[in-house]
Amino acid sequence: MADKNESGSESESQEETVVGNLQKFAVTPPGYTGKPKKGHLVFNAYFESGNLGRVDYISDIEYDLFIRPDTYSPRFRVWFYFTVENVKADQRVVFNIVNFSKTKSLYRDGMSPVVMSTSRPKWVRIPAKQVYYYRCPDHRKNYVLSVTFMFDKEDDVYHFAYCYPYDYTRLQNYLDAVERKNYNFFKRELLCLTVQERRVDILTITHPRNVPKNDQEKKKVIFITARIHPGETPSSFVCQGVIDFLVSSHPIAKSLREHLIFRIVPMLNPDGVYLGNYRCSLMGFDLNRHWQEPSPWAQPALYATKNLLMSYDQDNNIDLDFYIDIHAHSTLMSGFMYGNTYDDVSRCERQAIFPKLLCQNAEDFSIQNTNFNRDAMKAGTGRRTLGGILDENSYCYTLEVSFYSYTPANSSTLQPIPYTEDAYQKLGRNVVRTFIDYYKSTGYIPTKPSSGLTPSDELNSRSLTSKNR
Numbered sequence: 001m002a003d004k005n006e007s008g009s010e011s012e013s014q015e016e017t018v019v020g021n022l023q024k025f026a027v028t029p030p031g032y033t034g035k036p037k038k039g040h041l042v043f044n045a046y047f048e049s050g051n052l053g054r055v056d057y058i059s060d061i062e063y064d065l066f067i068r069p070d071t072y073s074p075r076f077r078v079w080f081y082f083t084v085e086n087v088k089a090d091q092r093v094v095f096n097i098v099n100f101s102k103t104k105s106l107y108r109d110g111m112s113p114v115v116m117s118t119s120r121p122k123w124v125r126i127p128a129k130q131v132y133y134y135r136c137p138d139h140r141k142n143y144v145l146s147v148t149f150m151f152d153k154e155d156d157v158y159h160f161a162y163c164y165p166y167d168y169t170r171l172q173n174y175l176d177a178v179e180r181k182n183y184n185f186f187k188r189e190l191l192c193l194t195v196q197e198r199r200v201d202i203l204t205i206t207h208p209r210n211v212p213k214n215d216q217e218k219k220k221v222i223f224i225t226a227r228i229h230p231g232e233t234p235s236s237f238v239c240q241g242v243i244d245f246l247v248s249s250h251p252i253a254k255s256l257r258e259h260l261i262f263r264i265v266p267m268l269n270p271d272g273v274y275l276g277n278y279r280c281s282l283m284g285f286d287l288n289r290h291w292q293e294p295s296p297w298a299q300p301a302l303y304a305t306k307n308l309l310m311s312y313d314q315d316n317n318i319d320l321d322f323y324i325d326i327h328a329h330s331t332l333m334s335g336f337m338y339g340n341t342y343d344d345v346s347r348c349e350r351q352a353i354f355p356k357l358l359c360q361n362a363e364d365f366s367i368q369n370t371n372f373n374r375d376a377m378k379a380g381t382g383r384r385t386l387g388g389i390l391d392e393n394s395y396c397y398t399l400e401v402s403f404y405s406y407t408p409a410n411s412s413t414l415q416p417i418p419y420t421e422d423a424y425q426k427l428g429r430n431v432v433r434t435f436i437d438y439y440k441s442t443g444y445i446p447t448k449p450s451s452g453l454t455p456s457d458e459l460n461s462r463s464l465t466s467k468n469r
Contacts, residue, residue, distance in 0.1 A: 018053030018054050018066045018067070018068050018069060018099070019053065019068070020053065020068065021045040021046050021050050021051060021052060021053060021068055021276065022043050022044060022045050022046065022052050022053065022054070022055065022082070023044060023045075023046035024042055024043075024044050024046070025042065025043045025044070025055060026040055026041070026042045026086070027040060027041050027042075027043065027055050027057050027063060028040045028057070029057060029060070030057065036086060038086060038087075038088050038154070039060075039086070039087065039088040039091055040086060041063070041084050041085075041086060041087060041093070042084065042085045042086040043055050043065075043082055043083070043084055044082060044083045044084075044085070045068070045080075045081065045082040045083070045276070047083075048167045048168065048169055048274055048276075049081055049165055049167040049168075049230075049273060049274065049275075049276045050081050050082060050276045051067060051068050051079050051080050051081050051082070051276035051277075051278075052065060052066075052067070052068065052080055052081070052082035053066050053067060053068030053069075054066035054068075058096075061092055061093050061094060062093070062094045062096070063093065063094070063095055063096065064096045064098050065080070065082075065095055065096065065097045065098065066097075066098060066099050067079070067080050067097065067099055067100065068276070069101075070272075070277040070278055070279055070280040070284065071275055071277060071280065071282060071283075071284055072280070072282075072283060072284025073277075073279070073280040073284040073286075075101055076101055076277070076278050076279045076280060077099050077100060077101040077278070078100060078101060078102060078162065078231055078278040078279070078330065079162050079230070079231035079276060079277065079278035080097060080113075080160070080161065080162050081159075081160070081161040081162065081165055081276060082159075082160055082161075083157050083158060083159050083160075084151075084157070084158045084160070085156075085157045085158070087151035087153075087154060087156070087158070088151065088154060089151070089152060089153065089154045090150060090151070090152060091150065091151045092148070092149070092150045093148070093149055093150075093151070094146055094147070094148050094149075095146070095147045095149065095160075096136075096144050096145070096146045097144065097145040097146075097147075098136070098139045098142065098144050099139070099142065100142065100143055100144075100145065102143075102330065103143050104331050105133060105143070105145075105330060105331065106330060106331060106333075106402065106403055106404040106405075107131065107133035107145055108133050109333075109404065109416075110128045110404070110405070110416065111128075111131075111403065111404035111405070111418075112125045112126045112127065112128050112130070112131040112147075113125070113126055113131070113145075113147060113160055113161060113162060113163075114126070114160070114161050114162075114163060114164055115149070115158060115159065115160050115161075116158075116159045117153065117156040117157065117158045117159065118155075118156045118157045119153060119155075119156050120156075123159075123161070123164050123165075123421070125418055126147060126149065130147060130148045130149065131145065131146070131147050131148075132145070132146040132147075133145050133146075134146070147160075162231065162403075163233050163234065163328070163403050164233055164234070164237065164421050164424075165233055166233040166236035166237060167273060167274070168198060168267065168270045168273050168274045171201075171236065171266060171267050172199070174240065175188055175201055175203075175266075178243065178247060181247070183247055184208050185205060185206060185207055185208060185247070185257050186203065186204070186205055186247055187203065187204040187205075188201055188202075188203055189201070189202050189203075189204070190202075191265060191301065191304050191305065191308070192300045192301060192303075192304040193300065194270050194271045194282070194300060194301060195271055195281075195282050195283065195297075195298070195300065196271045196274070196282060198270040198271060198274065199270065200265065200267065200268070200270060200300070200301040200304070201265070201266060201267070202263060202264070202265050202308075203243065203262075203263065203264040203265075203266070204261065204262070204263055205243070205246045205247060205257060205261075205262040205264070206257050206260065206261040206262060207257045207258045210257075210258075210260075210261050218316075218317055218318060218319050219260075219261050219317065219318055219319070220259070220260050220261065220318075220319045220321050220439075220444070221260070221261045221262075221263060221312055221318055221319065221320050221321065222260055222261070222262050222263070222321060222322045222324075222435065223263045223264075223309060223312070223320065223322065223323045223324070224239065224242060224262070224263070224264045224265070224322075224323075224324045224325075224326065225264070225265045225266075225268050225305065225323075225324075225325045225326070225382070226238070226239035226264075226265070226266050226267065226268070226325070226326040227239070227266065227267040227268055227269055227273060227326075228268040228269050228287050228288045228302075228325065228327070228382070229269070229272075229278070229279050229286075229287075229288060229327060229328075230269050230272030230273040230275070230276075230277045230278065230279070230280075231277065231278030231279060232327050232328035232403075233328065234328040234401050234402075234403060234419065234424045235326040235327050235328050235401070236266065236267065237421050237424030237425050237428070238326050238399070238401055238424050238425065238427050238428040238431070239264065239266045239326055239428060240266070240425055240428065241424065241425030241426060241427060241428020241429045241431075241432075242264065242428040242429070242431055242432055243264060243266070243428075244425065244428070244429070245428065245429040245432045245433075246262055246432055252432070252433055252436050253432070255436060255445060255446075256432065256435055256436060256445075259439065259444065259445050260435065260439070263308075265301070265305055268287065268301045268302065268305065269281055269287055269301065270301075272287075281298075281299065283298055285298065285299060287299055287301070287302050288325075288380070288381050288382060289380035289381065290302055290380055291306060291380055291381060291382050291384075291385035291386065292379065292380050292385050294306055306385075306386075309323065309386060309390070310389075313389075313390050313391055313394070319393065320390060320391065320394050321393070321394060321395065322354070322394070322395050322396075322397070322435075323382070323383070323386050323390070323394060323395070323396045323397070324396075324397050324398075324399050324431075325381075325382045325383060325397070325398050325399070326398075326399045326401075327398055327399065327400050327401075328400065328401055328402070328403050329400040329401065329402050329403065330403050332369055332400070332402060333366070333369070333402045333404065333405055333406055333407060333416060334364050334365065334366035334369060334401075334402055334405075334406040334407065335362060335364050335365045335366065335399065335400065335401040335402070335406065335427050336355075336365065336366045336367075336368075336369035336370045336371075336399075336400050337354075337355045337358070337370045337371075337397045337398065337399055337400065338370070338371055338372070338373070338383060338397065338398040338400065339351050339352070339355070339370075339371075339372040339383070339387075339395070339396070339397050339398075340372060340373070340374055340383060340384065340387035340388075340396060341372045341373055341374050342374075342392075344392070347392055348372065350395070351372065351395050352372070353438065353441070354395060354397070354434065354438055355367060355370045355397070357434045357437045357438055357441075358430065358431065358434045359409065360437075361430045361433050361434050361437070362426075362427055362430035362431075362434075363406075363408040363409050363410075363411075364401075364406035364408065364409075364417075364419075364423065364426075364427060365409070365427070365430070366406070366407075366409075369400075381398070382396070382398070383396040383397055383398045384396075399431070401419070401424060401427060402419065403419075404416070404418060404419065405417055405418045405419060406419065406423075
C-alpha cells in the first residue's frame with residue numbers, strides 16, 4: 001500500500017526476536033526424540049519469496065506461527081509464504097499466525113490466505129469460514145489469524161501464502177517468454193542491477209518508428225512501475241495484464257503502439273521480493289519514501305528510474321503524459337487511485353479525467369475510494385514527489401488494488417467478489433483500454449477503434465507464462 005495511512009499499528013514490539021526463515025523444520029511434541037513420525041509437520045520457508053520465522057508446538061493439532069520481519073526493519077510483519085509436508089491423510093490442524101504488525105486488515109472483512117499443493121498447483125483461497133482474525137489475550141492482545149485446515153494427501157507438499165505469490169523468477173521467465181516472440185515493437189533492457197545484483201528490467205512497447213528524433217514531432221510517453229513494495233503481489237499481476245494486452249494483436253493495442261510509447265519497470269524492488277519482505281528493500285528501506293533523494297548505491301532502482309523520468313521531463317522531443325505506480329492495498333476493497341491536488345483548479349480537473357474513464361471500463365474500479373491529496377507525510381512517495389517536480393501536464397497516480405475483493409460497479413448485490421490472478425490481470429488490461437479513451441477524448445488518437453471492442457478473456461488465459469507457473 002502506497003498512500004493511505006492504514007489505521008492500525010505498525011508495532012515494533014515482538015514476543016521474541018524472529019531471525020531468518022525456517023528450513024525444513026520438524027515440529028514435534030515436547031520431550032520427543034528421534035526421527036519425526038508421519039504427522040509431525042515439517043515447515044519450510046527457505047526458498048524465494050518465502051517467509052516464516054518460527055513455529056511453536058501448542059498441541060497435536062495447533063501451532064503458533066511467527067512471521068519473519070522485513071530485513072533490517074522489524075516493524076513490518078505482514079507477508080507470509082511457507083510449505084508444510086510430512087502430513088497424514090485427513091490430519092486436521094489449526095495454524096495461528098500471531099505476530100502481525102498491523103491491526104486493521106482485510107482478514108476482518110472475509111479475506112483468507114491462499115493454498116496450493118503439489119498435486120493441485122493452482123492457488124485457491126481457503127474458505128472464509130475456516131479463517132478467524134481476532135484480538136488474542138494470549139499474545140499481548142495482538143491480532144491473530146487462525147486458520148483451520150485438513151490435509152488430505154500424505155504425499156503432497158502444501159503451500160500457504162498471504163496472497164497469490166509472484167516472485168522474481170516468475171517475472172524473469174515471463175519476460176524471457178515475451179522476448180522470444182521477437183516482436184519488433186517490444187524491447188527489454190537492463191535499467192540497473194540491485195544491491196544483490198538482480199536485474200531491474202525496463203520495457204519499451206511502441207511502434208518501431210516511435211523513436212524520438214530531433215526532426216520529429218513530440219512523442220507521448222506513458223511510464224508505469226510496479227512492485228516497489230515486495231509483498232504487494234497483486235501489483236505484478238496487474239502489471240502483467242498491462243504488458244500482455246499491449247503486446248497483443250488487439251486493435252486497441254495496435255493503435256496505442258502506433259501513437260504512444262509505453263515504458264514499464266515491472267519490479268522496482270527485486271531484492272525485497274526475493275527475500276520475502278513485505279514492504280522494504282534488502283537494506284531495510286521503504287523505497288516508496290525515498291523518491292526525493294534516492295541513493296545510487298542503496299536504492300539503485302529508484303535512482304535510475306527517477307533520473308530517467310527527469311530526463312524525459314527535460315527532453316523537448318518527449319511529452320511525459322502519465323506516471324502510474326501500481327500497488328496493492330491491505331485494508332480497502334476494489335481498485336482505485338491516489339492523485340495529487342494543486343492550487344491550479346484546471347490542473348486538478350484534468351487529473352480527475354483518467355480515473356473517471358477507468359471507472360467506466362473496469363467494473364472493479366472504485367471512484368469512491370479514489371482520492372486526491374497532498375499529504376505532507378506522503379511527500380517521499382513516487383506520485384507525490386514526481387507530481388511536484390514534473391511538468392504540469394504530467395499526471396502522476398498511484399493505482400491501488402485490493403488484496404481481497406471488489407464489489408462490481410452498478411451491481412444490485414453488495415456481495416464482494418474475491419480477486420483471482422485472472423481478475424487482477426483483467427484490471428491491467430482495462431487500464432490500457434482507458435488510454436485509448438483518454439487520447440480519443442483529446443483528439444490525439446482517431447475515434448476508431450473503440451474501446452468497446454472488449455479484449456477477449458482468452459487473452460489472459462493464454463498468458464505467455466502459463467507453462468512457467
